[in-house]
Amino acid sequence: MSAFNFNEENVLLKQELKSWEEAIREGCRLLEKQGKVEDVYADNIIQKVNELGPYIVLCEGFAMPHARPEEGVKELGYSLITTEEPVDFLGNDVQIILTLAAPDNNSHIDLLQQIVELANSGMLDDIKNVNSLEELNKILNS
Amino acid sequence: MKKFAAVCGSGLGSSFMVEMNIDKALKELGLSDYSVSHSDLGGASPSMADYFVVGRDLEKPAAHLGNLIVLNSIIDYQELKDRLEEVLKNDGLI
Secondary structure: OOOOOOOOOOEEEEEOOOOHHHHHHHHHHHHHHOOOEOOHHHHHHHHHHHHHOOOOEEEOEEEOOOOOHHHOEOOOEEEEEEEEEEEEEOOEEEEEEEEEEOOOOOOOHHHHHHHHHHHHOOHHHHHHOOOOHHHHHHHHOO | OEEEEEEEOOOOOHHHHHHHHHHHHHHHHOOOOEEEEEEEHHHOOHHHOOEEEEEHHHOOOOHHHOOEEEEOOOOOHHHHHHHHHHHHHHOOOO
């Protein structure tokens, strides 16, 4: 059973995005629409990346934009965006953007655990190529 | 006891994942007396741990912490385990 529940509200597949900033804003827009974050969340993540470098790029092709709970999170949430073409995240080619809103230090552990498993099993590559929500959920529940 | 800390930009995303992977790797490598924690860069201090694991993006900003293990891919378990094994062997811990 997947820790994630992906649906029309929190997933956009094969998007055309021009920059890492746009990718983060788009991911945060989905979260804001669901009431998970405040509008400052995207700015806070972008500012932090500009300060620290691309700490949100976790492995090749995969970024997990996120900031601290006090930087604009209302409740636990996530959104998934895949892109048609790789987006340049300060020197890293990224095609999967999983934006995370964590309201505290612990409630998102299950999600992180599953991301680690997906990365280590090579399934992130499959997610990059899915064309529908149905295909995505099939991979996550396999 | 040897202390390990995973450090990232926010202290709740990648460092958390790395902490889980460090724990798994150290068990597999046969080290028994250790502790693992995670932190954001701002909250990390040299006294927190003997070894600090960071992504290459934080190599420079985290340099003051001391003994750094720098990963190319922060959630690649195999890379982490290989680097830990190398460091632990060098230091005569396994």
